[in-house]
Amino acid sequence: MNPHVTRSRRFGVVAAVLGALVIGFFALPNAGVITEVSLESRLAGADGSRIGSIDVPILVVTLLIGLAVLALAALLLTVRLPDHVNVVGGAAVGLFVVAFLLWAARGDTLFAVDLARLSLRSAVPLTLGALAGVLCERAAVVNIAIEGQLLAGAFTAVVVASVTASPMAGAGAGILGGVVIAAMLGLLSIKFSTDQIVAGVVLIVFAAGLTSFLASQWLSTSPEMNSPATFSAVEIAGLSSIPVLGPILFDQSLLVYATLVAVVGLQVAIFRTRWGLRLRAVGEHPKAADTVGINVSRTRWLAVLAGGVLAGLGGAFLSIDAASSFTEDMSAGKGFIALAAMLAGRYNPRGAFGAAMLFGLAEASARALQGFDVGIPSQLLLAIPYVVTIIVVSGLIGRLRIPGASGQHYATE
């Protein structure tokens, strides 16, 4: 059996089940029940527009969503679209989550704009981590140490932002923390040709152990080192007062904007520039690159260090933007979810961002659901992002075209 077809069918079946759940469980039993969906933000500072809220009849809307999911299922089951299975499947999962939220908030108010805002913010460290992974993988260096880079970046950012009282300095320090771990990865995998998976695992353990030790021995006794100046939202004049979109996209912190710029910038850089062509050549066929005079190890070093910049920034976001202190293991597996986003996005910045947004939606939903009575313990709700990750990783990724020389050391005679 053609693997693309099998994968498409498998996802078609999953989507069909999700669609049936939406219709049978969320829609049909709730005739006449209303969810109030607020289009205003309780979080964003902008209050230029007042469009209030909409009363959403659950039956009609979730029925439509359910039918849309079933249509996507039909698409997956009948049409061959090997390149778009991830997108279609991801859309089906995303729609299911939205229906779930509408149902959970029945008789109550769902703050949709804040949910979207939070989704984007939750996606930031995942996106930055995934971009770090994309950069390394495109040069054929396997970087599973993203988790470690996030932790290192979060720690250095907190300390420097506390000492200098400047979030920008903190971000710079976060970058440095990520780059240090990246340099160690480069040293181990590019220079000493260590197995790259082992090198990654070692670096995660190293970063987690060192930051935990320093946090418990030093930050806990010197709390002034763990009270950083944090990033706050910066409105973009004019754009931030657009209804709905304004508070979601244009009233965010600098790190969120930087992330969006990085996604677009890298998408262009990898696929449309000379640097990107050479990077991919090194990742696909290093010897071919070598024989036309491209310096393979320099290209790899640059990619790994640039990845360290991004992942370190993601770490800084965790400790001086999303939160305002460092806590032990605060990355909580986000580095691994970022890896999943990288894979589900097929090593493309754009795709990785899309997958990170799906995971971000799951995370934001989990928090929103804690405010409603859904009959599920809140601890279980917090596991939703990880469950979504497992679903995506086990199915969506499927057969993936990985860079030709992935994980292989290259040395000239």
Added chain:
Amino acid sequence: MELELRGITKRFPGVIANDHVDLRVTDGEIHGLLGENGAGKSTLMNILYGLYSADEGEILIDGSPVELDGPADAIAAGIGMVHQHFMLVPVFTVAENITLGTEMVRPGGRLDRSAADDAVRELSVRHGLPVEPDAVVENLPVGLQQRVEILKALYRDAQLLILDEPTAVLTPPEADDLFEAMASLRDDGRSLVFISHKLREHRAIADRISVLRRGRIVGTADPREASEQELADLMVGRPVDLVVDKTPSAAGDVVLEARGLGVVDDEGSPLLTDVDLAVRRGEIVAVAGVEGNGQGTLVACVTGLRSPDSGSVTLRGTDLSATSRVDLLRGGIGHVPEDRNRDGLVGPMSIAENLILDHWDAEPYASRGLLQFATIRRHADEAVEAYDIRTPSSATSAGSLSGGNQQKVVVAREFDKDNDLLVAAQPTRGVDVGSIEYIHKRIVQERDGGTAVLIVSSELDEVLALADRVAVMFHGRLMGPFDMPIDKSAIGQMMAGADPADILGDRPATPDGPTADVDAIDEEQS
């Protein structure tokens, strides 16, 4: 460009790959470099391209010595190389591959794709080597990929072009195209170094031939004067039999019988359609055909590696599908697979280990659950000697050998068994003359010892030299087998899909072999 190598020496652990090699390539000539596998041809050229550094000696271009510390230096000096394993990024387009490293960019480092496409189009027209700039390389046939490699060198304005075993991967028509292109590049005033171990090709295209044996230049010849026999003797270092010496076959009972074999692929297109074939004791049946016409599937079916979707395969009357693979391997099927690296050898394991891959747990190689290293080594040393495997020792990893020597390891293992049926796919691919002679001799010996032999080969000369009966595969259908002798051009036409009835008249195919007495076989050689 005039190139001179003086006293080039390169040592690897255990071997001297190049031993004070002197070579002179003059302006506007095609210089043939002839030598067996492992004679040091590729090493020498890798030195010339800056991939290896020589331990001794110097390289002179137009009379002045140059230092080549890497491919970038070689490219700058006007040297281009068409590698045996193409240096192409499979997922890139033709234009991206050709311009890689010297890309055309707009401000800000953005790729100028249309300029690159135009440049490639212009280059390809100028040299009469048509390619589609935006085609993705991995979707191209091998011959076109090679053309991209050549254009890649020409794009860098190579004045000296090294072609390392360029014909090894080509079909005969593709090879003819290549020769035409080479001649036109020479007429342009460029110099070419052509590496091959095929004598006929050197005589067809080279202006001068240097023969390399065991790392040394042992002679230079003029292809118009030297005969193939002389070149072969010079290359191997002893008189070689270019003609397979064999007596008429004395075929016996049917050993392998395939009836109505049909196989379809995942997409439902047929790979094999209604194939009937019988091979008897003491005969060689050769299947000719352009590669990719179903030969691989046929071999997989008759060796029990794949179950046909319809039809049956029996070995001495027992259905193969009822027998496990271990029993098949130990119960009398010898198999030389088409892709030795994938199916024939475990690269990281030693020659000695590879030689007992299917008997490692049987006496005398294992005893009371322990491997008998002394026996295994002795066995390996004997095989290395008998099959002339060029290696520092039998403990060397099989993957580090040259292609021809790897093939000898596979052949040694499969031929040393007590076979009822021997299936050999492309048994001499990438193997030099001296070894071809030996392998062919052994195949005939196997036949004479009562083995049923099935050969699959895309080399028409090999088919004609070995076969007692010839079949041709085209688009998953088998034509024949036909009794020898049969006209070479008739087989060629069938390989291109002609109907045998139109070519051979009413001459009957003999799927079960001649029913009457054994035909007298005319030992006619082309």
